[in-house]
Structures are given as C-alpha cells and as structure tokens.
Amino acid sequence: MPVSTRSHTKNAPIPQQQPHQCLKEKLKALTLLYEQQNLKNRSFNPPKQEDNVVAKKKKKLSLVDENRIMVFVRVRPIAKKEAGSRCCVRIVNHCEVYLTEFAAQDDYLRLKRVRGRHFTFDACFSDSATQQEVYSTSTSELVESVLQGKNGTVFCYGATGAGKTYTMLGTVESPGVMVLAIKDLFSKIRTRSCDGNHVVHLSYLEVYNETVRDLISPGRPLVLREDKQGIVAAGLTQYRAYSTDEVMALLQQGNRNRTTEPTRANETSSRSHAVLQVMVEYRVRDAAMNIVHRVGKLSLIDLAGSERALATDQRTLRSLEGANINRSLLALSSCINALVEGKKHIPYRNSKLTQLLKDSLGGTCNTVMIANISPSNLSFGETQNTLHWADRAKEIRKKASDANEDLLPVPETEIDQVKLVLELQKENRELRMQLARKQQQLLKLQAQSLAAYSSPTPPSGSSFLSTPPTSVQPNEKRRTRPSFLTATYLTPETKNKGDEITFTVRTLYQKVKTLESEIEKMKKDHSLQIKQKDNIIRDLSQKSGKKVAAAGEVGNRVVTRSSIRPKDENIGELKSPSHRFQSPLPKVKKRSFWDITAANSPSVAALNGRKTRSHVISEPTAHPSMLLQPGFARQKGNIWK
C-alpha cells in the first residue's frame, strides 16, 4: 500500500502525485513484461482453432464470469448533511476506484498526510451513474440466464445510508434494479411467448431480528428448511404473476410491510434484509414430443446496512436490531472468508441471512454483488470496510452453473390427445377454407342480385310483389328481393326453390292483410266506446252544476276524463281498454301516487300525507314490491270508498 509521509513529501516536487506515478511506472513495466511473455508463449504454442472458438464464445457470454461472483461498486452523491466534508472516493476508470485516507482535521502534525488504496472491480459507478446504467451493466445478463433455467442472485452490500435501497428499489421517477429486472423479465417473456409456456411465481420476505417474515401476506415467522430446491421458507406465499404491473403492486405492498426506522445515519433506514424471489418456469415440447421443463430463480436482495453502534440510535430496540444486522453481516463475511480460503465447512447456519444466501454464494448460482459506498470522508471507515469485503467476495470461486432442466416423457394418453388435437386442427383448417369459398360464392350471388334489382325492367314473375301493402313494404321488399331475383335470374336448379319462396311470401301477405282488417275493426270499436263515455261525462257535469258550471272555462282548460270522473259506482261498467288508469273522484283533491298508497295507512296523518319509500315497504297489507308499482293501490279500490 503506498504510504506517503511528511519526510517523503518534502523532497518531492508534486508531493501528492508521486506515489501514483511510481506505481504507474511499475505497472507499465509489469504490463510490458507480461505482454512479452505472452508473445513468447503464443509463438511457441500457436492457438488452436477450437480454442479461438471457445474464446470467442466466452467473449460473447460477456461480463458474467461463470466461476466467480461479479462485484460492482456504486458511489452515491454526497448528502446534504455531509456538505463541507472531503471526498475520499475517486473513480479512476470504469473498473477502478481509489480510496483516500485523509489525516484527522485535528492531527496537525499529519495534516498533509495522505494514504490511499486502489481497488479493482468488474465495474465502478460514479455518483452520476443512472439506474438503467447500473442495471444493464450488472444484472441484465443475469435475467437472461434465469430465462435459460439458471439461478441468479443480486445483492447490495454497504453501510447504512450508502444507497442500497436506492439501488435495489429506487424511486418512482428512477426505479431500481428490482423493478427494472422484473420489467425486463416480462418483456423478454412476452417476446418468447410463441415458443413455449412461461409461468412466473413471486415471493417477498424479510429477515428481521433473525426471524423470517412474509412481506406480501404477513403472519407468523417462517421456518427455513433445506430441500431438493435448496433453502426454502416453509409456508411462504408464492404468487403467480402475469404482468409487470401486478408485480409492482405486490412489491409496493411488500415494501409497506417492511421494517424501516429512522436512525441518525438514515431517515428511512431498512432494519431488515429483504429478499424478492422470482421463479420462472418454462415448458416446451422438443422434436421427440418430450416436455422440456426449465426452472430459473432470480433472487434480488436488499441487505440492511452494516453500522457502528454509535452511528445509529442507542435505544434498546434499535441497538438490538443493529446487533442482529451486524451479526448476520458478520456471518456473511465469515462465509465469504471460508469460501475464499476453500474451507470444507462453510458456516451458513450462523445466521438466517447466510442460510438464505447459501445457494447464491456457494452453489451453482450466478451472483452479483453491488457494494454501495458514500464518497464522504466522514464515512471513511464504513467505506473501507465495504470495499474490503467486496474485494474479498471477488475471489470466491463457485461451481459452474447448469440450467435446471428436466426432460419429462409424455404419457401415452397425452400422446393420443396431442394426435387428436393435431387432427382437429387440420380439420378446422379445411373447414375454414370451405367456409371462405362459400362466402365468396355468396358475395358473387349478392352482387348479381343487386345488379338485377337495379335493372329498369323487372321480369313479369315478380309482378305480385310490385305493389306490396304500405305497412309491410320495407320489410317485404327486403325479404323478397333475393327470392325475386333467384326466381328470375338464377339457374334452373334453383328455380323450384324460388317458387317455394314465392308461395311463402304470398301466404304471409294474406296474413298481414287479415291482421290489418282486424286492427281497423278494433280501432272503430274503441272510438265508439270513447264517444259513449264522453256523452255520459257531459250529462253528469251538467247535472252536478256548480263546480263544473263555474268552471265555464272548462272548454278552454284541458279537461281530462280522469279529472272529472263521476261518483257513480256503475262507472265500473264503463270500462274502456284503459280502465286501469281510472282517476280519483272529482271532489277529492288530485293526489299523487304516494298519496294514494298512503291513504289507508294510520300514520299518514302523522306524516302530513308525506310518505317515504321505507314507509311504504313497511306496510303489512301487501307485498312491498307490489306497493311500489303504480296502480296497485287503485286496483285494491281503497281510495274509492
């Protein structure tokens, strides 16, 4: 590690840059040496064509190194409360970061002392890197491999407030890795939906104070178990998801249930580790009709922040949370150490977090670690710690990942079904073609008939239709048009059919005529009855005198039969077809329907004649629904008494 002391800096012309220059020169010399060696080796053993192909393939597979964890670093922008502090992190190039250790402000003797260390990762993101940039560099390939039946894990590691949740979840305006990965997954599934069936299941859990909880439907703590698929939380709800929006809604719901608390270091500090798991099942038939079944699992993990006790609150619950978070992260570091050192026993069981990460760290899973750091020298200790563990994690060698693929032979009965389906599909195709041909023929016929109908001299065979009755004219015209044309213009085979139709039309025409005469007769009867009634009314009004006489303007007013109906009980005999609409007696004040239905009720007086719908319903005399029908009370005859 380059260390520059005061004595050292005295002689140097540019004190702060010299150690780097020395390093650079050494690096250049080493690179030159390495290249010379490489050249020698190549000239000795010219590369085989096969090797070239493999190398090309590996290049195509790109960043994701199958045998180790991919490690990325992201620096967040300086926070408001860190304003005025010095920046101790510098992104040297796209995969190198330099951490500077400044001397303490009050250490006057070493004020100008500067120490630093270079760290190299798969990629480094500066504070201006976008969420999309982070996603496409670190995770998009993982999503692709999950669709091919492999397992993948992305987790963020870093101190509290370093930007883990921002990277994983993000905000509404700039969504993070979880959201972008799910969007990408569904869009990829949509483009591939034609070549197989994809089923997506989803679960979201948190590890809080060493207990595992379901975030989507919270309930009792869950127990972790190990089975063929790896570590599973027994009883964890698996949701079948059909669209990105649905997943987003579930994610939001889960985040609302997640334990977050304001601490001194971060206002919305995540006090738990959150694990979102997306299982993608894929089924397709190969050429031999076998079912190929692939299952890929993507785990997206937002870890709680590693922290010093002093950095957060000292309250009991907070300190207990902090202790548990630190414990699980310590367990994580011991696992990383054991894996790097190639030990046989890896202490996964030391915490729930490491149990959950067992597949991702030591299994056949493609794993991505994003180390989040703050640029401020106020968080130097945490940043150094994070970079140290990220650097260690880089060295973890893991087993090559295979696709979780099964070949399921198809049972005999299913083969029969498949054959049947294929036959039916063929038949269906043929029938469709036949239908299309028939439709074409029909169109031709229609065109011919239209042409014939518009011709100026219709043939004599259609004479009976030339003067159809006015009331049925449009319909008849429409109905008879094809028959008329069929009879005259179509081939001799269809002529018989045409005659049949002509006969039917004739009978229909006769029926219409009889119906019309009946209607005429009924109309006459009706008007006669009305005349009789009017006469009776006139007589009665003359007799009853004053009111009707006083209303000499009766002639000017609109007088309805109902408004001057006689008292006579015999009125019932004067039933007109509209007898149902008889009105109250002329002396009685004209009442509305509600008055009428209330007339019999004892409580009408109390209600001042006003009646509510509920009141009507409570009437015991008749069924409420009937009471609500206008005319019912009148049929009962109550108001006439």
Ligand SMILES: Nc1ncnc2c1ncn2[C@@H]1O[C@H](COP(=O)(O)OP(=O)(O)OP(=O)(O)O)[C@@H](O)[C@H]1O
């Ligand atoms: N790359 C970034 N760009 C802009 N703002 C960021 C970025 N990273 C983090 N922040 C902001 O910094 C603050 C702390 O970030 P965040 O909550 O993600 O930290 P954390 O590591 O998840 O903390 P904890 O472990 O306590 O939950 C938030 O207000 C967040 O919006």
